[in-house]
Amino acid sequence: MADHDVIIIGAGFGGMGAAISLKRLGYSDIAILEREDDLGGTWHVNHYPGLAVDIASVTYSYSFEPNPYWKHWFARGAELKQYAEHVADKYDLRRHMEFGVLAEGARWDEDEQHWVLTTKGLAKGSRRRTRTAKHLMTATGFLSQPKLPDIDGVEDFAGTVIHTAKWDDSVDLDRKRIAVIGTGATAVQLIPNIAKRARHLTVFQRTPIWVTPKTDFKIPRPVQQLFASAPWTQRAARKANSLWLEGMMVTAVLHYKQAKFLNQGAARLATAHLRRQVNDPETRAKLTPDYSFGCKRPTFSNEYYPTFNRENVALETTAIERITPTSIVTKDGVEHEIDVLVLATGFNLWDTNFPAIEIIGREGKDLGKSWRSAGYHAFEGVTVSGFPNFVSLNSPYSYSGLSYFMTIEVQMRHIERLFGELKDRNADTFEVTPQADAEFLEHMLERMDDTVFNQGSCGTARSYYYTNEGDAVLLRPTSSGNARKSVESFSLTDYAFA
The missing domain is CATH 3.50.50.60 (FAD/NAD(P)-binding domain)
Structure with missing residues (x-):
C-alpha cells in the first residue's frame, strides 16, 4: 500500500x-x-x-x-x-x-x-x-x-557575489562599485534600484531586451472597495487586461505569420519608449535588440532605460574574458574594478x-x-x-x-x-x-x-x-x-x- x-x-x-x-x-x-x-x-x-x-x-x-x-x-x-x-x-x-x-x-x-x-x-x-x-x-x-555564468574565474572573485535568486538583504550596496551580469527581466527590475545606491554600476549586457512602457499605479482605496463589494468589476478588469495581453503580446508572438503587424507594432512601441527615455544615441543603439520582438521574453518598465542616463551607470557590451579576485576583464583588455558582483544570469x-x-x-x-x-x-x-x-x-x-x-x-x-x-x-x-x-x-x-x-x-x-x-x-x-x-x-x- x-x-x-x-x-x-x-x-x-x-x-x-x-x-x-x-x-x-x-x-x-x-x-x-x-x-x-x-x-x-x-x-x-x-x-x-x-x-x-x-x-x-x-x-x-x-x-x-x-x-x-x-x-x-x-x-x-x-x-x-x-x-x-x-x-x-x-x-x-x-x-x-x-x-x-x-x-x-x-x-x-x-x-x-x-x-x-x-x-x-x-x-x-x-x-x-x-x-x-x-x-x-x-x-x-x-x-x-539558478544558472551560473560560464566565465573563467567567477569562483575566484574575492568580493561579494550575489545571484538574484539567492539575494542577501544583509549585503551593503551603498557607495559600492557594483557589476551586474545579465539584462533579462529580473535585471530590468533590479538595476534601477541598485543604481540609486551604488557609487558606480556597470551593467554587462550580452543580449538586449525588448522593454515596453509599464502602466503601473497605486490602486486607490475606493477602487479596492469597489472590487470587494462588486466582484464583477474586478472580473471585468481582469478580462480587459487579458484581452490586451492576448492581442498585443500572445498573438504578436504565437501568430506572427498572420499578425506580423502586431509584432512590428510592439517593437515600434518599445523602440519609441527607448528613444524617449535614453539620451545618448550610442547607448540607445546598444540597448536596441536585433532580433524579432518575442524571440526572447520581453518585459515592461518605466525605470530601466532612464537608469542609463545616470552618471554613475555604464553599459558594457564587450564580452567578458575572465573574472579576477577584484575585477571583471573584458575581451578588449579593459579591467573593471568592482566590490560587488551581481549575477542576474537567469535560470537553467x-x-x-x-x-x-x-x-x-x-x-x-x-x-x-x-x-x-x-x-x-x-x-x-x-x-x-x-x-x-x-x-x-x-x-x-x-x-x-x-x-x-x-x-x-x-x-x-x-x-x-x-x-x-x-x-x-x-x-x-x-x-x-x-x-x-x-x-x-x-x-x-x-x-x-x-x-x-x-x-x-x-x-x-x-x-x-x-x-x-x-x-x-x-x-x-x-x-x-x-x-x-x-x-x-x-x-x-x-x-x-x-
Whole structure:
C-alpha cells in the first residue's frame, strides 16, 4: 500500500492549484513536498530589490480567488507572497506541506503500481528516505534552477557575489562599485534600484531586451472597495487586461505569420519608449535588440532605460574574458574594478529543469534523457506516454497565455477531468496513449510554423524559450482561448485506465 494517494513536488502556485483541484475531487491524502523553508515558490525565493510581477495583478492571480485589495496594479513581490499564504490558509493546504525536503528522483514500480520517490531532508543530520504514492505530480516551476555564468574565474572573485535568486538583504550596496551580469527581466527590475545606491554600476549586457512602457499605479482605496463589494468589476478588469495581453503580446508572438503587424507594432512601441527615455544615441543603439520582438521574453518598465542616463551607470557590451579576485576583464583588455558582483544570469531550464528531478517510468524509461534524445513532448502539456499516474505541470508546450495563472488553471481543469474519470471508473492507473501523445505533438509542431520562433529573426536572441537543441518548446503555440477549449474537449479515451 502506498504512503500517499498523491505526492506533489513544489509548493508554489502551480502545486497549490493542483492540490486545490484534488481536494475538490475528495482527495485528502496529499503530500506537498517543498525544498524551500516556506510556500510560495518564486515569490518566496526571490526578494531582490525591485521585485514585482510584470503582469497586472488582476490577471496574475487565480480567477476563482480574486484579491480585491492589491496595492498596486503590478503587485510587488511581498504582496504575491502574502497572496500565496492566503490561498494556502483558505484552502487548507498547509497541513499537506512539508518544507526543507529535496526530491531527488522517482521511479515507477510496475509490480506495486505506484511511484517510489527518494527524498533528502535539508536540515542538518537528515537522511535520505523513500516514500511511495499512487500518483506523482511535479510542480517545480519553469524558473527554479539558478544558472551560473560560464566565465573563467567567477569562483575566484574575492568580493561579494550575489545571484538574484539567492539575494542577501544583509549585503551593503551603498557607495559600492557594483557589476551586474545579465539584462533579462529580473535585471530590468533590479538595476534601477541598485543604481540609486551604488557609487558606480556597470551593467554587462550580452543580449538586449525588448522593454515596453509599464502602466503601473497605486490602486486607490475606493477602487479596492469597489472590487470587494462588486466582484464583477474586478472580473471585468481582469478580462480587459487579458484581452490586451492576448492581442498585443500572445498573438504578436504565437501568430506572427498572420499578425506580423502586431509584432512590428510592439517593437515600434518599445523602440519609441527607448528613444524617449535614453539620451545618448550610442547607448540607445546598444540597448536596441536585433532580433524579432518575442524571440526572447520581453518585459515592461518605466525605470530601466532612464537608469542609463545616470552618471554613475555604464553599459558594457564587450564580452567578458575572465573574472579576477577584484575585477571583471573584458575581451578588449579593459579591467573593471568592482566590490560587488551581481549575477542576474537567469535560470537553467534545459539541463536541469525538464524535469527538475530524475523520473523513471515504465521499463526504465528516463524522462529527461528521452526528451533530450527523442524530442520534447507532453499531451496537452500535462502527461507523457510511458509514465503512468504522472502529471508534469512544467512541461513542453504547456505555458499558455502571458499570465502563468492561465497555464495553472488550464492544468487544474485537466487534472479535474482526468482524476474525476479515474474515480468514476474505479480505476487505479491512467496513462496517456502513445497515439494521443504523438498526435498532440504533431499538432504543436504544425502550429509552431506560425510563430515568431519559426518565422521571425531569432538567431541572436539567446532565449531560454529554446532548448539546447534549438527548439522552442516552452510555449503552447495557440491562443489562450484554444487552450481553455481544448482542456474541456479532449477525449478521455486519449487515456488508458486500468
